Amino acid sequence: xxxxxxxxxxxxxxxxxxxxxxxxxxxxxxxxxxxxxxxxxxxxxxxxxxxxxxxxxxxxxxxxxxxxxxxxxxxxxxxxxxxxxxxxxxxxxxxxxxxxxxxxxxxxxxxxxxxxxxxxxxxxxxxxxxxxxxxxxxxxxxxxxxxxxxxxxxxxxxxxxxxxxxxxxxxxxxxxxxxxxxxxxxxxxxxxxxxxxxxxxxxxxxxxxxxxxxxxxxxxxxxxxxxxxxxxxxxxxxxxxxxxxxxxxxxxxxxxxxxxxxxxxxxxxxxxxxxxxxxxxxxxxxxxxxxxxxxxxxxxxxxxxxxxxxxxxxxxxxxxxxxxxxxxxxxxxxxxxxxxxxxxxxxxxxxxxxxxxxxxxxxxxxxxxxxxxxxxxxxxxxxxxxxxxxxxxxxxxxxxxxxxxxxxxxxxxxxxxxxxxxxxxxxxxxxxxxxxxxxxxxxxxxxxxxxxxxxxxxxxxxxxxxxxxxxxxxxxxxxxxxxxxxxxxxxxxxxxxxxxxxxxxxxxxxxxxxxxxxxxxxxxxxxxxxxxxxxxxxxxxxxxxxxxxxxxxxxxxxxxxxxxxxxxxxxxxxxxxxxxxxxxxxxxxxxxxxxxxxxxxxxxxxxxxxxxxxxxxxxxxxxxxxxxxxxxxxxxxxxxxxxxxxxxxxxxxxxxxxxxxxxxxxxxxxxxxxxxxxxxxxxxxxxxxxxxxxxxxxxxxxxxxxxxxxxxxxxxxxxxxxxxxxxxxxxxxxxxxxxxxxxxxxxxxxxxxxx
Ligand code: ADP
Ligand code: MG
Numbered sequence: 001x002x003x004x005x006x007x008x009x010x011x012x013x014x015x016x017x018x019x020x021x022x023x024x025x026x027x028x029x030x031x032x033x034x035x036x037x038x039x040x041x042x043x044x045x046x047x048x049x050x051x052x053x054x055x056x057x058x059x060x061x062x063x064x065x066x067x068x069x070x071x072x073x074x075x076x077x078x079x080x081x082x083x084x085x086x087x088x089x090x091x092x093x094x095x096x097x098x099x100x101x102x103x104x105x106x107x108x109x110x111x112x113x114x115x116x117x118x119x120x121x122x123x124x125x126x127x128x129x130x131x132x133x134x135x136x137x138x139x140x141x142x143x144x145x146x147x148x149x150x151x152x153x154x155x156x157x158x159x160x161x162x163x164x165x166x167x168x169x170x171x172x173x174x175x176x177x178x179x180x181x182x183x184x185x186x187x188x189x190x191x192x193x194x195x196x197x198x199x200x201x202x203x204x205x206x207x208x209x210x211x212x213x214x215x216x217x218x219x220x221x222x223x224x225x226x227x228x229x230x231x232x233x234x235x236x237x238x239x240x241x242x243x244x245x246x247x248x249x250x251x252x253x254x255x256x257x258x259x260x261x262x263x264x265x266x267x268x269x270x271x272x273x274x275x276x277x278x279x280x281x282x283x284x285x286x287x288x289x290x291x292x293x294x295x296x297x298x299x300x301x302x303x304x305x306x307x308x309x310x311x312x313x314x315x316x317x318x319x320x321x322x323x324x325x326x327x328x329x330x331x332x333x334x335x336x337x338x339x340x341x342x343x344x345x346x347x348x349x350x351x352x353x354x355x356x357x358x359x360x361x362x363x364x365x366x367x368x369x370x371x372x373x374x375x376x377x378x379x380x381x382x383x384x385x386x387x388x389x390x391x392x393x394x395x396x397x398x399x400x401x402x403x404x405x406x407x408x409x410x411x412x413x414x415x416x417x418x419x420x421x422x423x424x425x426x427x428x429x430x431x432x433x434x435x436x437x438x439x440x441x442x443x444x445x446x447x448x449x450x451x452x453x454x455x456x457x458x459x460x461x462x463x464x465x466x467x468x469x470x471x472x473x474x475x476x477x478x479x480x481x482x483x484x485x486x487x488x489x490x491x492x493x494x495x496x497x498x499x500x501x502x503x504x505x506x507x508x509x510x511x512x513x514x515x516x517x518x519x520x521x522x523x524x525x526x527x528x529x530x531x532x533x534x535x536x537x538x539x540x541x542x543x544x545x546x547x548x549x550x551x552x553x554x555x556x557x558x559x560x561x562x563x564x565x566x567x568x569x570x571x572x573x574x575x576x577x578x579x580x581x582x583x584x585x586x587x588x589x590x591x592x593x594x595x596x597x598x599x600x601x602x603x604x605x606x607x608x609x610x611x612x613x614x615x616x617x618x619x620x621x622x623x624x625x626x627x628x629x630x631x632x633x634x635x636x637x638x639x640x641x642x643x644x645x646x647x648x649x650x651x652x653x654x655x656x657x658x659x660x661x662x663x664x665x666x667x668x669x670x671x672x673x674x675x676x677x678x679x680x681x682x683x684x685x686x687x688x689x690x691x692x693x694x695x696x697x698x699x700x701x702x703x704x705x706x707x708x709x710x711x712x713x714x715x716x717x718x719x720x721x722x723x724x725x726x727x728x729x730x731x732x733x734x735x736x737x738x739x740x741x742x743x744x745x746x747x748x749x750x751x752x753x754x755x
Contacts, residue, residue, distance in 0.1 A: 007028065019166075020171065024172060037219065039161050040160055040221065048086055048087065050089070054119055058130075060114050067103050067107065092125050094132075185216055195740040196212075197745075211233075215230070231708060235715075236712070239712060241745065250497040256475045258476065260296075261322055261323055267322065268322075274317075282306065290318070300477035300499070305682075312483075313354055315503075320355070323336045326423065330471075336404075340426040341427050345373070348408050349370070365397070371411045375389065398420070418457070419442075422441060424479065490689065514654065518659070519669060529575060532658070533577040536608055566585070566587075582609070585612070586612040630644055630659045633672055644657075
């Protein structure tokens with residue numbers, strides 16, 4: 001018997017229960033032991049029998065007045081019954097189904113603690129299937145003053161409560177789990193042979209319990225702290241392994257080498273003269289870090305975080321420019337290439353235009369590649385403009401290395417797009433996929449050869465004659481950018497293989513969004529709509545953000561408060577304030593093209609008001625939109641609200657954000673009020689992390705991290721420790737020497753990459 005042993009091998013489990021276990025992902029001993037209690041029941045909260053009511057969870061100390069075993073009349077199920085009596089003088093009938101052995105464990109006269117659900121039928125109180133534990137004495141008072149001497153009973157006062165699943169015969173109850181776990185943990189052989197994936201030295205250093213002890217503390221705690229110590233270990237374990245996987249990757253791609261990019265002072269100056277403002281401190285620092293990375297000959301993997309409007313594009317343009325001004329390795333001509341991937345068509349076009357504006361005067365060719373729109377800059381006829389060309393033409397220009405910078409959507413990864421010397425990949429707003437996309441974008445030498453041979457794509461004879469260096473196996477640098485502020489601790493744990501740059505300051509002269517929070521009421525609405533109308537009359541536009549698309553399921557009480565985009569649009573259309581304006585609708589169930597069209601129409605002021613669920617594309621810049629109304633504000637995290645309002649920060653006009661919150665208490669408004677004066681998204685993300693946990697920031701389900709580790713992510717010290725140790729382990733493949741660790745690593749990798 002070891003961690004990998006299937007549960008069915010050591011326990012007799014009915015097919016119905018097996019099915020439930022499968023659904024719960026509990027197949028092996030390891031699965032079961034890693035099924036952590038959600039909380040602990042406390043024997044110490046003692047009730048008296050007299051005070052128990054129907055449906056209560058009772059914890060009583062009682063004397064056993066009599067025990068008997070029998071079978072039910074009809075179904076012949078074995079039952080144990082006991083009569084219990086406590087200091088209150090009342091009696092309680094305890095009953096256990098299908099556990100005949102209990103009649104042998106309890107004797108008349110025994111004193112014990114009992115815990116279970118109480119029911120009252122025909123005036124008789126009954127407790128079904130109670131947990132029990134014999135004790136030497138019972139407290140006279142229910143306050144338990146007898147225990148103040150710290151006797152043994154005090155220490156055994158906890159029992160674990162687990163997440164349950166299934167119904168009827170297939171039910172896997174908390175109690176079922178408890179019994180199986182107890183059985184497993186009472187097997188000495190198993191415990192003695194339990195190998196710990198975390199090296200002992202690390203455990204000692206951070207005073208963490210061994211795997212064996214942690215299992216015991218977790219499932220069979222004697223005191224509250226036991227459970228906590230165990231959790232600490234398992235949280236460390238999880239974060240340590242996630243980081244180890246990342247750090248091993250980091251070491252690996254460090255070794256794969258990359259282009260050295262070292263722009264001289266002149267080139268750097270050229271770039272800085274390409275626009276008429278000064279870089280902010282955050283921008284300069286980031287550019288400096290990128291230049292450091294570029295020198296090393298190792299592929300850069302940098303995540304740039306900065307609020308919407310903090311000026312990430314300029315940083316990207318700098319990196320792109322320096323790359324494009326560099327000749328490929330072992331080649332006396334040509335330029336390194338850049339691929340810039342944006343999440344949407346509109347964004348790609350915006351970036352394309354911006355790059356032309358900033359970099360257009362330096363003799364670089366810039367391409368645009370989306371599924372619908374393919375363009376090239378400069379046009380032969382008008383060198384100040386771009387021009388539409390065929391996809392095939394652009395693909396060939398990319399293959400021949402003539403296009404230095406290609407901005408596009410996912411279309412960049414499509415068939416027959418091959419770069420000649422890809423030096424840098426920039427990923428906008430999809431940091432989770434950054435590395436995958438770099439891998440997909442890097443030249444695929446075999447496919448490329450095949451495509452050229454079959455005539456699907458043509459390599460220019462002229463260029464071939466010049467003698468191209470073969471750089472197909474060099475990994476491009478990666479710059480990943482996001483406006484989703486992730487607190488440093490979180491970013492380090494989840495993206496530990498990326499280096500981090502933060503832009504925390506805004507370009508000078510940017511107007512702060514005037515933000516106000518209102519309890520949802522008719523008078524407040526009137527006031528806000530009035531203010532909004534004034535802005536619309538000045539020719540501005542407005543967003544209205546709603547938490548849900550359809551009308552909510554009336555069964556769900558809390559959902560009743562949710563404003564739906566569809567009904568909000570309908571009610572705005574009827575509202576006096578907005579009768580002169582046309583209203584567009586954008587929600588997550590719409591097709592991508594439809595969404596793009598609506599967004600484009602809003603951009604072109606065909607709609608003055610855009611009602612939207614939270615899908616409004618991050619980063620799309622509608623400079624004329626200066627008002628935002630957010631419905632159901634209490635349903636969003638602070639950093640999410642902050643991101644929404646970032647969309648009205650694009651112009652020189654004063655922007656406004658009005659948040660309606662449903663909630664009777666002032667607390668809701670107080671929680672949200674932090675947003676009024678926060679300096680940047682990071683501050684709010686940290687607040688979210690403290691108030692609502694990591695799930696809030698990452699989106700609950702998407703990260704593949706357990707709740708336990710999520711919770712631990714609040715603990716900076718632990719994360720730093722896990723980071724330090726995993727870095728050391730990854731260096732020079734030291735981890736390879738730890739057999740148990742390598743085994744565990746394989747499992748964790750599978751889980752991480754399952755996403
Ligand atoms: P984001 O970080 O959201 O991608 P952008 O790069 O789109 O932000 O920048 C928003 C606007 O701010 C752009 O119009 C850009 O030209 C301008 N901008 C960027 N950096 C500065 C700066 N240092 N000073 C003044 N304006 C700047
Ligand atoms: Mg941007």
